[in-house]
Amino acid sequence: MKTYFYQRDIISILDFNRESIETLFEYTDKMMKYANSKLNLLNGKVVSLAFFEPSTRTRLSFEVAAKRLGADVITIVGEEALSISKGETLADTIKMLDSYSDAIVIRHKYEGVAKYASEIAEHPVINAGDGKQHHPTQTMIDLYTIKKFFNGIDGLVYGVLGDLRYGRATTSFIYGLSLFKPKKIYMISPESLRAREEVLHVLKERGIAFEERRNLEEVIEELDVLYVIRIQKERFPDPLEYEKVKGSYKVTLDVIKKAKKDLKILHPLPKVDEIDERIDNTPYAAYFTQAKYGVPVRMALLALIFGVEP
Amino acid sequence: MKTYFYQRDIISILDFNRESIETLFEYTDKMMKYANSKLNLLNGKVVSLAFFEPSTRTRLSFEVAAKRLGADVITIVGEEALSISKGETLADTIKMLDSYSDAIVIRHKYEGVAKYASEIAEHPVINAGDGKQHHPTQTMIDLYTIKKFFNGIDGLVYGVLGDLRYGRATTSFIYGLSLFKPKKIYMISPESLRAREEVLHVLKERGIAFEERRNLEEVIEELDVLYVIRIQKERFPDPLEYEKVKGSYKVTLDVIKKAKKDLKILHPLPKVDEIDERIDNTPYAAYFTQAKYGVPVRMALLALIFGVEP
Amino acid sequence: MKTYFYQRDIISILDFNRESIETLFEYTDKMMKYANSKLNLLNGKVVSLAFFEPSTRTRLSFEVAAKRLGADVITIVGEEALSISKGETLADTIKMLDSYSDAIVIRHKYEGVAKYASEIAEHPVINAGDGKQHHPTQTMIDLYTIKKFFNGIDGLVYGVLGDLRYGRATTSFIYGLSLFKPKKIYMISPESLRAREEVLHVLKERGIAFEERRNLEEVIEELDVLYVIRIQKERFPDPLEYEKVKGSYKVTLDVIKKAKKDLKILHPLPKVDEIDERIDNTPYAAYFTQAKYGVPVRMALLALIFGVEP
Numbered sequence: 001m002k003t004y005f006y007q008r009d010i011i012s013i014l015d016f017n018r019e020s021i022e023t024l025f026e027y028t029d030k031m032m033k034y035a036n037s038k039l040n041l042l043n044g045k046v047v048s049l050a051f052f053e054p055s056t057r058t059r060l061s062f063e064v065a066a067k068r069l070g071a072d073v074i075t076i077v078g079e080e081a082l083s084i085s086k087g088e089t090l091a092d093t094i095k096m097l098d099s100y101s102d103a104i105v106i107r108h109k110y111e112g113v114a115k116y117a118s119e120i121a122e123h124p125v126i127n128a129g130d131g132k133q134h135h136p137t138q139t140m141i142d143l144y145t146i147k148k149f150f151n152g153i154d155g156l157v158y159g160v161l162g163d164l165r166y167g168r169a170t171t172s173f174i175y176g177l178s179l180f181k182p183k184k185i186y187m188i189s190p191e192s193l194r195a196r197e198e199v200l201h202v203l204k205e206r207g208i209a210f211e212e213r214r215n216l217e218e219v220i221e222e223l224d225v226l227y228v229i230r231i232q233k234e235r236f237p238d239p240l241e242y243e244k245v246k247g248s249y250k251v252t253l254d255v256i257k258k259a260k261k262d263l264k265i266l267h268p269l270p271k272v273d274e275i276d277e278r279i280d281n282t283p284y285a286a287y288f289t290q291a292k293y294g295v296p297v298r299m300a301l302l303a304l305i306f307g308v309e310p
Numbered sequence: 311m312k313t314y315f316y317q318r319d320i321i322s323i324l325d326f327n328r329e330s331i332e333t334l335f336e337y338t339d340k341m342m343k344y345a346n347s348k349l350n351l352l353n354g355k356v357v358s359l360a361f362f363e364p365s366t367r368t369r370l371s372f373e374v375a376a377k378r379l380g381a382d383v384i385t386i387v388g389e390e391a392l393s394i395s396k397g398e399t400l401a402d403t404i405k406m407l408d409s410y411s412d413a414i415v416i417r418h419k420y421e422g423v424a425k426y427a428s429e430i431a432e433h434p435v436i437n438a439g440d441g442k443q444h445h446p447t448q449t450m451i452d453l454y455t456i457k458k459f460f461n462g463i464d465g466l467v468y469g470v471l472g473d474l475r476y477g478r479a480t481t482s483f484i485y486g487l488s489l490f491k492p493k494k495i496y497m498i499s500p501e502s503l504r505a506r507e508e509v510l511h512v513l514k515e516r517g518i519a520f521e522e523r524r525n526l527e528e529v530i531e532e533l534d535v536l537y538v539i540r541i542q543k544e545r546f547p548d549p550l551e552y553e554k555v556k557g558s559y560k561v562t563l564d565v566i567k568k569a570k571k572d573l574k575i576l577h578p579l580p581k582v583d584e585i586d587e588r589i590d591n592t593p594y595a596a597y598f599t600q601a602k603y604g605v606p607v608r609m610a611l612l613a614l615i616f617g618v619e620p
Numbered sequence: 621m622k623t624y625f626y627q628r629d630i631i632s633i634l635d636f637n638r639e640s641i642e643t644l645f646e647y648t649d650k651m652m653k654y655a656n657s658k659l660n661l662l663n664g665k666v667v668s669l670a671f672f673e674p675s676t677r678t679r680l681s682f683e684v685a686a687k688r689l690g691a692d693v694i695t696i697v698g699e700e701a702l703s704i705s706k707g708e709t710l711a712d713t714i715k716m717l718d719s720y721s722d723a724i725v726i727r728h729k730y731e732g733v734a735k736y737a738s739e740i741a742e743h744p745v746i747n748a749g750d751g752k753q754h755h756p757t758q759t760m761i762d763l764y765t766i767k768k769f770f771n772g773i774d775g776l777v778y779g780v781l782g783d784l785r786y787g788r789a790t791t792s793f794i795y796g797l798s799l800f801k802p803k804k805i806y807m808i809s810p811e812s813l814r815a816r817e818e819v820l821h822v823l824k825e826r827g828i829a830f831e832e833r834r835n836l837e838e839v840i841e842e843l844d845v846l847y848v849i850r851i852q853k854e855r856f857p858d859p860l861e862y863e864k865v866k867g868s869y870k871v872t873l874d875v876i877k878k879a880k881k882d883l884k885i886l887h888p889l890p891k892v893d894e895i896d897e898r899i900d901n902t903p904y905a906a907y908f909t910q911a912k913y914g915v916p917v918r919m920a921l922l923a924l925i926f927g928v929e930p
Binding site: 346347348366367370371373374377378579580581582587598601602604605 | 663664665666690692694696707708709712713715716717719720721722
């Protein structure tokens with residue numbers, strides 16, 4: 001079936017609307033049923049995974065998704081990917097992958113690389129994270145997770161905690177929420193790691209209620225969903241500054257005591273110490289379930305791009 | 311068919327008994343017949359290979375075994391595996407692999423990691439070598455090799471030569487013999503690299519006759535099977551000590567002249583210089599045949615774990 | 621069908637004749653038709669890729685070729701491949717791969733390694749480039765590309781530009797032309813990077829007209845095909861020498877203005893700056909098409925080696 005996704009490049013979650021995301025949810029529900037079968041929908045197709053920046057979780061879940069659908073997978077990763085690009089132009093590397101495969105999944109440190117690759121490649125390019133803003137497939141997983149827990153995305157109160165300035169998962173998640181009707185988004189970060197103006201602009205333009213806060217504790221009682229990412233020490237010009245604030249951006253058992261009973265905590269993983277490990281086994285922790293959805297959501301996306309139906 | 315292996319973690323060879331190993335042998339015999347076919351017994355299954363310590367031979371033979379059975383394989387290895395574990399907890403890494411796959415094959419430098427992983431993962435975990443004692447699938451291959459050459463494991467005289475203190479292949483092999491009735495085991499090593507007390511304890515408890523020796527030459531005439539692993543220079547606190555003993559732990563043409571005509575030499579490979587290369591092409595050398603059995607034995611093991619029959 | 625290629629080692633293009641290369645062309649034409657299908661001709665076969673020297677393009681196109689034919693693929697590459705060979709002998713590494721797989725594709729820095737491997741392995745060994753002379757599968761792709769553009773290889777004027785001394789792609793290409801009847805070969809390089817005597821010897825013996833030149837500009841008007849590879853600065857004992865000559869070994873828009881309308885430029889890729897990027901989008905540039913033929917030519921070769929027909 002040829003939906004909006006058919007043979008499309010997947011660059012930014014902002015390229016999609018509510019309706020297309022809901023189509024993706026339907027396909028994902030179908031894929032969940034086949035989680036233990038080999039579907040032969042993509043037999044004879046080859047998917048390239050080009051990870052110029054390493055990301056084991058994203059890479060492996062794309063690999064499993066493609067293989068479960070019957071596709072073959074080729075991979076360039078880390079050192080090898082970088083040493084290529086040192087020698088030849090990125091354009092030539094992309095042309096090579098475009099010759100050998102039917103879709104290219106790309107991850108890169110720099111903003112705009114996925115878009116640039118999509119202009120060179122004849123086959124669809126899927127952004128598996130580039131720069132500081134875009135990680136559309138992660139956001140698709142995040143939204144699907146919320147949908148499964150709350151039976152919808154609208155009308156909930158969201159907290160997004162951590163590095164909102166450089167964290168591509170959080171920015172992309174906030175953009176993703178803007179396709180729906182959240183009741184409110186609390187954006188909780190240190191002053192220096194606040195979301196950039198362009199992000200706020202999108203929210204304003206789309207009439208999404210949001211508030212910037214410095215402290216999780218002030219808002220925890222209101223939240224239905226708390227999205228967490230790590231704050232990296234190296235983002236702070238002054239290490240003392242980091243030491244001062246770090247406590248406020250960890251999810252502790254103390255702060256969680258004040259939360260709604262149904263609060264769900266999301267995290268794109270890997271996590272380091274930003275969530276107390278003892279929360280892992282509580283009903284608040286949605287992040288391992290979220291990680292599991294990585295495969296069926298990416299299976300659904302690939303099926304939609306190739307126009308095949310389970 | 312649901313045998314003792316069905317959905318079981320494979321942590322130590324000591325978790326098995328003679329009967330279960332004989333079941334494995336039967337399955338391996340069947341797999342030998344299909345060595346050149348693609349069996350579709352594990353279609354739709356995904357096997358993760360998590361090699362936190364590199365081991366090309368073990369990894370590739372598991373990969374071939376899984377693929378020949380129709381499974382898909384995902385791999386994390388070396389640098390990548392280690393850099394994950396630096397960032398996130400091993401538990402989180404295992405949970406990720408457990409989400410994406412139906413079995414996890416794990417190798418790690420430290421003792422007990424496979425066991426720990428098996429407590430976290432819902433799917434079966436297979437120890438592909440951890441710490442200094444356990445490498446159950448290598449032992450299964452070793453035992454199968456002996457069974458094929460001698461039509462049985464009981465009643466033979468074994469020599470185990472090399473580093474018996476830190477070598478996981480030798481320790482696991484000795485444990486494996488203890489499931490059967492060897493006539494005698496000669497454990498040949500320098501004083502400082504003798505088997506640890508716990509190993510001797512297992513042998514005593516099971517009534518296995520063994521003797522510790524320093525010199526291969528003294529016992530070579532009695533041996534039916536000689537199991538060799540490398541002695542690593544870095545195990546010796548004093549390099550001079552190493553220089554003094556190293557000659558005694560190499561299998562030379564001279565020493566082999568005194569052996570029984572039917573002696574078989576096993577080695578888990580890779581070997582460096584502990585066996586004279588000219589022995590490679592003699593009937594004594596069983597190690598390349600042993601290496602070939604790596605694939606069918608691991609195919610049999612995977613089939614048993616997943617409860618499928620060729 | 622059992623052709624000349626059946627179960628044969630592929631070591632040097634000089635082991636083949638015109639007729640066998642034409643058989644390969646026929647098979648490649650067939651493979652082009654199935655470029656988007658999964659053929660199940662090699663189900664149950666395993667192909668090893670042993671890249672002791674990295675080469676992403678060659679490796680990935682072999683991987684895609686094998687997988688499109690239904691084979692499974694195992695890979696050792698770069699650091700891992702090298703660290704193996706540090707520990708154990710190359711012979712033992714080859715024996716391992718020979719146990720696990722039905723064909724070994726090998727790349728190595730040193731001359732003669734593929735030949736040596738073929739003497740150890742029972743299964744066919746395919747040279748994916750070793751030393752300074754041999755890269756037979758690249759040459760097969762090069763010749764196929766010319767055949768598709770000019771409907772034949774005979775009677776054309778060829779220019780081969782760049783490092784003719786150490787470049788294995790160029791040497792192998794010149795050897796490949798010697799199986800046919802080129803009108804003339806211009807070999808264009810700095811004095812110090814001229815083809816070695818043994819190469820000239822082959823051309824003389826086979827009665828191939830050739831001329832050694834220092835400057836592309838002098839001959840550009842005559843050429844039907846220009847084969848380019850990079851000149852590496854580190855080949856020059858004196859960096860000043862390099863600075864003096866480098867301009868003459870770049871394909872610029874200026875020089876290309878004087879070329880025949882139908883000139884085709886080939887390059888094994890990756891390229892760095894030896895061809896002006898603005899040429900990429902002109903009809904002169906045949907190198908991206910040539911890269912695309914990597915997969916079908918290697919599919920054809922594998923099919924011929926295994927004696928299967930699409």
